[in-house]
Amino acid sequence: MTEASTLLQVRDITISFGGLVALDNVSFEVQKGHIVGLIGPNGAGKTTMFNCITRLYKPDRGSITFNGQDMLSVPAYGIAARGITRTFQNLALFPTMTVLENVLIGQHHLLHVDPVSSSFRLPHVSREESGAREHALEVLDYLGLMPHKDKIVRGLPYGIQKRVETARALVGRPTLLLLDEPAGGLNHEEVTRLGEEIKATRDRFNLTILLVEHHMSLVMGISDRVVVLDFGKRIASGTPAEVQSDPAVIEAYLGVEMNGGAANA
Amino acid sequence: METFFDQLAIGASTGALYALLALALVFIFRATDIVNFAQGEMAMFNTYIGWSISRPLSFSWIPFLGIERHINILTWRPEVFGVPLFLGSESDGSTRLGYLLIVIGTVAIAFVMGGLIERLIIRPSEGKNLLNAVIVTLGIFAIVNSIANWRYGPVPQTYPAPFKGNAVDFGLFKLGQHSLFALIVGLGLMFAIYVFFQRTRLGLAVRAAALNPQASELMGINTGRMLTLGWSLAAAIGCLAGMLVAPSVAGISPNLMLGVLLYAFAAAVLGGLDSALGAVVGGLAVGIGQSMVVQYIGSEWSDIVAFGLIIGILMVKPTGIFGSPVVKKV
Numbered sequence: 229m230t231e232a233s234t235l236l237q238v239r240d241i242t243i244s245f246g247g248l249v250a251l252d253n254v255s256f257e258v259q260k261g262h263i264v265g266l267i268g269p270n271g272a273g274k275t276t277m278f279n280c281i282t283r284l285y286k287p288d289r290g291s292i293t294f295n296g297q298d299m300l301s302v303p304a305y306g307i308a309a310r311g312i313t314r315t316f317q318n319l320a321l322f323p324t325m326t327v328l329e330n331v332l333i334g335q336h337h338l339l340h341v342d343p344v345s346s347s348f349r350l351p352h353v354s355r356e357e358s359g360a361r362e363h364a365l366e367v368l369d370y371l372g373l374m375p376h377k378d379k380i381v382r383g384l385p386y387g388i389q390k391r392v393e394t395a396r397a398l399v400g401r402p403t404l405l406l407l408d409e410p411a412g413g414l415n416h417e418e419v420t421r422l423g424e425e426i427k428a429t430r431d432r433f434n435l436t437i438l439l440v441e442h443h444m445s446l447v448m449g450i451s452d453r454v455v456v457l458d459f460g461k462r463i464a465s466g467t468p469a470e471v472q473s474d475p476a477v478i479e480a481y482l483g484v485e486m487n488g489g490a491a492n493a
Numbered sequence: 494m495e496t497f498f499d500q501l502a503i504g505a506s507t508g509a510l511y512a513l514l515a516l517a518l519v520f521i522f523r524a525t526d527i528v529n530f531a532q533g534e535m536a537m538f539n540t541y542i543g544w545s546i547s548r549p550l551s552f553s554w555i556p557f558l559g560i561e562r563h564i565n566i567l568t569w570r571p572e573v574f575g576v577p578l579f580l581g582s583e584s585d586g587s588t589r590l591g592y593l594l595i596v597i598g599t600v601a602i603a604f605v606m607g608g609l610i611e612r613l614i615i616r617p618s619e620g621k622n623l624l625n626a627v628i629v630t631l632g633i634f635a636i637v638n639s640i641a642n643w644r645y646g647p648v649p650q651t652y653p654a655p656f657k658g659n660a661v662d663f664g665l666f667k668l669g670q671h672s673l674f675a676l677i678v679g680l681g682l683m684f685a686i687y688v689f690f691q692r693t694r695l696g697l698a699v700r701a702a703a704l705n706p707q708a709s710e711l712m713g714i715n716t717g718r719m720l721t722l723g724w725s726l727a728a729a730i731g732c733l734a735g736m737l738v739a740p741s742v743a744g745i746s747p748n749l750m751l752g753v754l755l756y757a758f759a760a761a762v763l764g765g766l767d768s769a770l771g772a773v774v775g776g777l778a779v780g781i782g783q784s785m786v787v788q789y790i791g792s793e794w795s796d797i798v799a800f801g802l803i804i805g806i807l808m809v810k811p812t813g814i815f816g817s818p819v820v821k822k823v
Contacts (some may be wrong), residue, residue, distance in 0.1 A: 323704070337712065
């Protein structure tokens with residue numbers, strides 16, 4: 229674990245909302261190329277951590293360093309350009325737009341639009357836009373979304389919408405991809421397939437992935453490291469095997485889910 | 494029957510202007526959930542600025558005396574708009590160039606002013622209570638109206654129009670040249686707006702920022718800037734509507750846009766406050782409807798029908814024809 233391979237470093241992050249401490253001195257690191265699982269019971273602060281990393285929330289204390297850069301000095305709209313994109317637990321798509329339009333917006337930060345040349349569609353804008361379109365189509369094809377590309381997002385099944393969100397995050401050429409409960413709403417068979425897909429996607433796009441997930445067998449099956457939060461505190465971190473045998477983790481989960489997970493892993 | 498088609502044409506022309514102002518209302522409503530009551534007065538004030546720069550200019554305050562001579566050589570401004578009736582029907586190149594320059598200058602000022610209003614007045618009141626922001630727009634309405642009264646006085650002033658000649662006879666109907674011009678410009682603008690929002694990346698980003706600001710930020714969209722741009726665009730479009738309205742009424746006065754704004758509201762509510770297509774359809778429907786009511790029932794019924802329509806729609810179908818049902822974001 230050398231310094232050079234550390235992609236994301238979260239140190240002593242504390243944030244509270246009106247007296248409720250959502251994250252309490254949480255620190256962890258993500259190594260380049262790893263899949264890191266961020267788990268914990270409901271309300272443990274997992275999504276809050278995502279929101280801190282992507283600057284939707286401003287932590288009260290602590291630091292977040294990505295690629296050697298201080299992320300807390302970057303505004304939310306500058307995060308994607310630094311190489312971090314994400315999906316959302318409850319889907320944050322643009323419902324009245326088509327699948328392709330949603331995905332095109334995902335690479336907004338890669339384009340150098342200025343209002344004037346965009347409005348008049350000058351040649352270099354058109355060139356850039358057609359390049360963007362091609363890349364978007366590639367990603368749609370990779371995720372099997374081509375049959376849906378011109379459909380309005382609002383009417384699509386939940387599973388397809390989740391894929392659209394993944395496509396929108398991937399198309400921005402991230403180095404770090406944050407996935408917030410990708411298995412939510414999927415059946416058992418789909419979850420098994422999802423695990424393989426996440427690993428394949430990491431390899432194909434050279435990604436590092438930070439994953440929030442309730443589905444223990446999935447997290448334990450694909451993660452290189454696992455960080456466990458409970459009531460805003462980090463209670464364990466290590467390899468899946470280490471974490472599963474940690475008494476504090478078993479207590480937090482009352483044993484139930486972990487046993488099921490261990491049997492699958 | 495001829496009267497019917499005449500009224501249809503003139504109604505469509507007025508309706509195109511209602512539609513433009515309704516579009517401006519829709520942009521701001523979609524981006525910020527604010528109904529901008531000041532939309533009409535902003536347009537009126539900017540139209541006055543257009544009127545100011547269209548008058549024969551006095552350059553006595555300019556230290557560079559050479560410029561005055563230079564402007565006089567160009568002659569495009571005072572000559573043309575001193576006698577717009579005379580030169581309008583000939584529609585020679587210099588006439589339209591002059592008008593075009595006035596339009597460009599005025600729209601540029603309106604664009605900047607709209608952005609400044611958003612940055613300096615609207616943004617500080619945003620995000621707290623929606624009602625605050627709406628009352629702020631009512632405040633802007635009253636203040637701008639008062640400033641116009643104080644600065645320009647209540648008497649209507651003649652407003653320049655590029656075409657003021659005889660009505661054009663299309664066989665089925667006749668339409669005054671200015672109304673025809675307003676109709677063409679209005680429809681052209683709507684098409685340009687459509688292309689901007691549907692076919693350009695910046696338009697896509699503005700739409701995204703209105704739909705889901707947080708997600709948009711994480712795609713690299715500076716949503717604050719998009720809001721400013723939305724207000725700027727709305728102000729510019731409103732200003733163009735104002736410049737087209739002024740010549741077709743008695744001229745420009747501080748109450749120029751009062752009636753237009755109310756009919757634009759009726760149009761936006763009819764089409765659905767969050768639907769651009771609704772604003773266009775609603776605008777044309779209200780314009781044509783008003784024209785028919787005036788012709789066949791009586792002009793005193795015009796307001797009654799329009800506002801009866803607003804109240805009726807809000808009771809029966811609050812989302813309008815094309816509006817989407819209200820979904821509260823959590």
